[in-house]
Amino acid sequence: MKKIIFMFLCAATCIATLMAVPAKRLTQTIVQPDGTEIEVILSGDEYCHYFTTTDGFRIAKNSQGVYEYVILQNNQLELSGLKALNPDMRTTEHAELLTSINQEEQRNFAVQQRMAKRNTRNKMIQQKVEVSERTKMPVILINYSDVQMAVQNPQTAFNDLLNQTGYAANGATGSVKDYYEDASFGQYLPQFDVYGPYTLPQDREYYGANDLWGDDVRAPEMIADACALADQDIDFSQYDANNDGYIDQVLVFYAGHSEAEYGPEESIWPHRWVVYPSINYDGTDEDITFDGKTVADYACFSELKGYTGTDMCGIGTFCHEFGHILGLPDLYATNYSTHNTLGSWDLMDYGPYNNDGRTPPTMSAYERFYLGWLTPTILHEAGNYELVEIQSSNQAYIITSTGEHNLDGANPDPTSFYLLENRQQTSWDTYLPGHGMLVTKVNYSATKWENNTVNNTSRSMGVEIVQADGRSSTDGDSGDTYPNGSLYTSFTPYTNYPVYNITENNGLISFAFMDSSTQSREDADCFTEMFERCTQQGTNDISSSLNNYCDNDGWSGTKIFEENGGLKLASSSSGGELTTPTLGLTGTINVEALLSPFGNDNATITLSLTGNGTLSTTQWQVTAEDVYTCSISDADASTQLTLSVEADNRFYIYAFEACNETISTVNQAHSQTFLQILPTENGLRFENVLQPSNIRIYNAMGQLCWQQKILDAQDCPLPQGFYIVSIFNDAGQLQYSQKIVCQ
Known part of the structure; x- marks a missing residue:
């Protein structure tokens, strides 16, 4: 009989709005008990994490320590009984099993289960800390009974990491305070009061061992024990700014490594959650009340980065989790789907790992807008515009279908809009994959934001990058921004609001907006x-x-x-x-x-x-x-x-x-005598190029996806969809246009 190994949710442990940093994307070699090696990738977050093979099949250990494939059967995830192998070592038996596995169905099952179990815990967790000019929070350092902090003078080291102006230890770009002061353009100055370290009464495995669902068994108890030990030194009453009886936030750094970066399985995965008696903590309210204030909302982080060695952590994971504390949702797919999101461009996606966690990217225009730190300029009049790098200007433009917006980032009206910002590879953005004008499309849904499911659906993401080259990359690439040299100089978010003549000179972006005489495509014909x-x-x-x-x-x-x-x-x-x-x-x-x-x-x-x-x-x-x-x-x-x-x-x-039908100055029959446009598995191919041809390809939204002057046969990578391929002469006049489907 197959053993059921996952249920994903139970009322006592798994709640929909638990928020965490995503797994660090690495390939790790695991040795099976018989000596067979298998390459695996850690997937998920604190809410649910697991190993997959390099081609995405979920695996888990059986009672003998052998990793097997996981299948969905009888509305449960079960072990298949078949040992997992690398793709090049699989047999016909493996092929038959894996062909029957629907990975999307497994992910959907996880989401359905977790949404079904939402309970009253959500009423307890404070959705966000009010963003006032100054806030202060306690930070507690803890050792386990068997694992001690490796960092020398930990209280000084962590005080510097959190508060020091110009912090540069271990190749850092700045402290947490530096990061948020810069991102808010001086409007938010957090203060972190560091205490400890204290030694917990139990060992690391007691608090952090994974249960059958992949959750750390007693993380909330670790927080409760840490607060009890620190009570001798902390007046917790000073950390309830809104005087609601709850400590605004307890922040904890624990000794050792993080499971999110392939640390030991018994190590804690950094996360934000809540201590909730009778739900995830066996104690009572009295056990977690100190100086008249009760512990509830918390976030925790590892002392060290990576999975070996004694290098101190960077600020990336802390800044990500603190973003949650301020009210920001995750922007990676929290249902563990594999579609592409914002990757290393964004703090609330994979950006916390930039430069090994030492240099998270600055907050995007959208995140600043959402938190009230940036008010974008509405584009609704034709003209020429400039866009200065966001870190030095706190500047962005917003485009809507109506030319109007209430400029309330947290409750936007209209809910769909585009933001234009200038990102350059300096300071916090040094380790971005590219530079130029970054265009972000936002489609706000209160339900998605509240449930932390903003980007779980590939066709309907809440926050996504409009990639200039039309090509997806999980971690982002240099082709995401405009103009990328001079390859991508225009896009049309709405038919009557084109952006064109995009240029970049010495870090300054210039562009023209809304002049129909420059448009090459007659969007009114669609x-x-x-x-x-x-x-x-x-x-x-x-x-x-x-x-x-x-x-x-x-x-x-x-x-x-x-x-x-x-x-x-x-x-x-x-x-x-x-x-x-x-x-x-x-x-x-x-x-x-x-x-x-x-x-x-x-x-x-x-x-x-x-x-x-x-x-x-x-x-x-x-x-x-x-x-x-x-x-x-x-x-x-x-x-x-x-x-x-x-x-x-x-x-x-x-x-x-x-x-x-588009009939141009060159009829279709004549056009195809000198240029053939052929669909391929990965996009389009241009053949029979007998003369130089200026090609522009638009998607169904009228956005420019690809632009190039071709002199010979040329491949154009494109995702599935339907497109308009337009050919222009050197004077910019449309010569021919053809609709084509990439499947």
Whole structure:
């Protein structure tokens, strides 16, 4: 009988809003009991962490210490009974098992379980510390009974790391106080009062050993014991600024290494949580009340960096966790999904590990905006603009679809917007992967922020970088910023708000905004809907309020439900219907829609028109996620398209675009005699290049993804999606344009 090894959640240990630094991305060699070596990667965070093979399959130890593959069976994660091996050593038996494993399904199971177990603990944890000019917090240093701090003069060393102006020990860029003073542009000056070290009554394994769910068994008890020992030296009553009876925050550095950086399994994973009697701590409120104030919210960190040696930690992990204390969510995928997020560009993603944790990147324009430390300038008038490096200017621009914004970062209206900032590889940003204008797209959802699930859905991330080169990189790369030399000089966040002529000279960014005469693509010839206001799965029929969920007003239908990044049509008992607004296009229209079936439903979608026009097909058979196409001839401006399905034909729609055929000064037949545009597995390839060609490729949102003058055959890497490839002469005049799908 297979042993159940994970349940991910239980009311006593795992709560949805526990926040932590992500695992450091390293490959480690594990030796199986029979001597076989396997390369593994540590994944997850304090809430749930585990090893995977290098190709992403989850593994865990059985009772004999052998790592096996994990499978999802009978709504539980279980050991498979098959020993894990490196990809190049696997047998046919391994191939059969791994083919049957749905990694996405395993991740979804974890999320469903953890969300189902949210409980009253959430009412206890203080969502954020009020950001006043000055705050002070106690920092307690602790030894275990069997592990002592290795740093010499630890109280002095940690006081310097936290408070010293110009801190430079071990190659540091500054102290925690330096970091937050710089990020806030002098508006926030934290004070950290360091006490200890004290020696705990138990050994490290007692507090930090992992249970069956991968959690440290007694981390809250470690905090309670630390406070009890420090009570002799600390007047805790001075650390309750809002006088609510709870200590605002207890911060603890524990001896030794961190499990997040491949330290011993019994070491604690740095995190922010709460001490909650009867839930995660066996003691009572009286046991954690000192000087009339009760311990609740806490964060803890390791003394040392890495997994061996005695090098003192950097400030990166502390700054990340302190960001949570101030109210910032995690920006990595907290459901352990593998899609790309902000990586090393951002403090609340993988940035805490920059320069081995010594130089976290400065807070982004969005994080400063959210905390009230930066007010961006709204772009709504045509003109030429300059953008100074953010660390020296605290400057950013904001673009919205309406040209207006309430400029409240924590409660934004509208909730979707773009931020433009200038990042240069100096000071805190020295170890960024690139430099230039960084464009961040924000799609705020109070539910996602509260649940710490901001970037868990790849199609509907709450905060993401608009990558200039259109290529994803988990850790970020130099192609993420504009203009990257002169390769990427424009993008169009909204049809009527183009940004172009982006240049970078001696660290200064210049650009032009909103002058239609410079635009190469006629965006008015397309109707585009990306459903960006759909941010979560819903069970209520939203047919009567579609204007609240769609980018364009005028959608209508029946039996329509919200989905992350799109809509779901129909139910098991009722059919559904979705009708577009009037498309505002005439003549021949090419239609493309990104669709996916629901579960095992193979949806047969009936297409019909309101108004003039003739459809090239009246049916789509949706059996897999793909781009489905049709054309409408003889359309007029009032033409609308309807998608209808019967019960048990449920499907998702994630994107919709309708465009007029583009006929330019060079007809299509002639164009293709000198240039061929061919889809490949990784994007597009240009062949038969008989003359120099200026190529620009736009995605469905009108954003420039790729730009280059090609002289010979050329590959262009692109993710899946539909694109417009435009060819220009040296005078900047459009010669030819073609829509193409990369699958």
